[in-house]
Amino acid sequence: MDTSDILKKVRKIEIKTRRLSNNIFAGQYHSAFKGRGMAFSEVREYQYGDDVRDIDWNVTARFHKPYVKVFEEERELTVMLLIDVSGSLDFGTSGRLKKDVVTELAATLAFSAIQNNDKIGVIFFSDRIEKYIPPKKGKTHILYIIREMLDFSPQSRKTDINKALEFLLRVAKRKCTTFLISDFYARNDFKDAITICNRKHDLVAIQVYDKSAKELPNIGLMKVVDAETGHEMFIDTGSRRLRQAHAQYWADRQAALKDIFNKSNTDNISVATDGDFVKPLLQLFAMRS
Template sequence: METSELLKKVRQIEIKTRGLSRNIFAGQYHSAFKGRGMAFSEVREYQFGDDIRDIDWNVTARYNKPFVKVFEEEREMTVMLLIDVSGSLDFGTHQQTKRDIVTEMAATLAFSAIQNNDKIGVIFFTNKIEKFIPPKKGKKHILYIIRELIDFQPTNTHTDMAMALKFLTNAIKKRCTAFLISDFLDIYDYDNALTIANRKHDLIALQVYDQLETELPAVGLIKMLDAETGDETWIDSSSKAVRERYHRYYQKQLMEVAQAFTKSRVDNVSINTNEDYVKALLTLFHKRNYMR
């Protein structure tokens, strides 16, 4: 992408996503993710209504009456965006590809993090770590992230989420909030990596998909290209049996992904390329607030 075109695109994304994060996500983001990092402050005597899980048993034993630990919210949080940049994200049958949606969502979350005084970092991955942007603050850092979101060109096309999650747990020592953004069309087993990452960090999965991936239209012979392997095959979409088999295959994939999220207790939401991702994210934020 030429420099002038890139700068124009960066500006467009900045205006749209910064406005969304300021006007829509301002309170929702903070309330959904605040308190995930808590620092011990002091102890005080137990009061009616205090959570018994906060009792400091050492101090209680010393003074022979109950004391509870008082925590205060850490002023800043680290937010990591784990972004799948494999070949399958270039697919899209509507006005936007899956990659376009990922770019806008990631930029919106990045601006929300900065407005909440959080650090923001990014891990671009395929079946290897393509690029690691360490977490920082500031508008210059945000614009750099948006520029990379728009113009980054991966060297590989395959996907390995387990590898990316392991990198996160090793690279970010302190507990963070991490958004894993992908279409989750990964053939490798990543269940254990999800569980381990979610134990150390607050992991949220954002799954992006396109409607054509769920239902094959009856339009005759179609050449299908696997964007990650480059394999091509012709299928007869006019055959009802072929369409049903295709649909069952995708539904099986969806079920396996949902089971992985349930097993690892990872909060998640699925977003269609022809739907409003803002509404989907707000639904997720509301759910987290309700469950807190």
């Protein structure tokens, strides 16, 4: 993809995702993801009903009458996007690849965050840390992130979610809001890592999937390729037994994933490549408000 094509795509995604974040998500994002706590704002004269624990004794002594400290919510957050760039994301049967949906989702969250004056950082991961973009503010930074998502070529096609979470724990010293965006096709167990990470940070898991993972189309003999290992094989999608086994595998896998999220107390949503991510995101925000 040449530079002009990338810039056109960046602009297209910016227009779409900024509109979503401005018109739909701004208020919901603010209430769903709170700041770190209360920050001192100013002092004012004591009024009947004020908490005596808020009295500023130094100012009170200076002016010979009681003054109280006024606090306001400390809104500024650091938001980290943990983005899966492994080979399995380079797939889609509905006109959009999983990685296209991931890019739009991440951009929408990023624009919602900067409206609230939050910093945004990104960790691209496969079975290794592919790229780390430290948290910063501003539209220029967001556009750089979108461009990287569009034009990034990972060194590996495999997945290791543990590596991403362990790296986050090393680089993020203060509590941050973290969106882990993946299809969660991981060959190793990440339950302990996600539990530890969610204790230190505010972790949200967003699963992106294609409808063919849920239900195989009946189109006869079909060649399938494992995007992460390159293994190829032919399957007969005309076989009802095969389609039922495929559907059962999906159901079992989703149940196991939900169990991990429930036991680690991790908020989560799922987004399909042939669907709209607006409704799931709004449900997520409402659930947290």
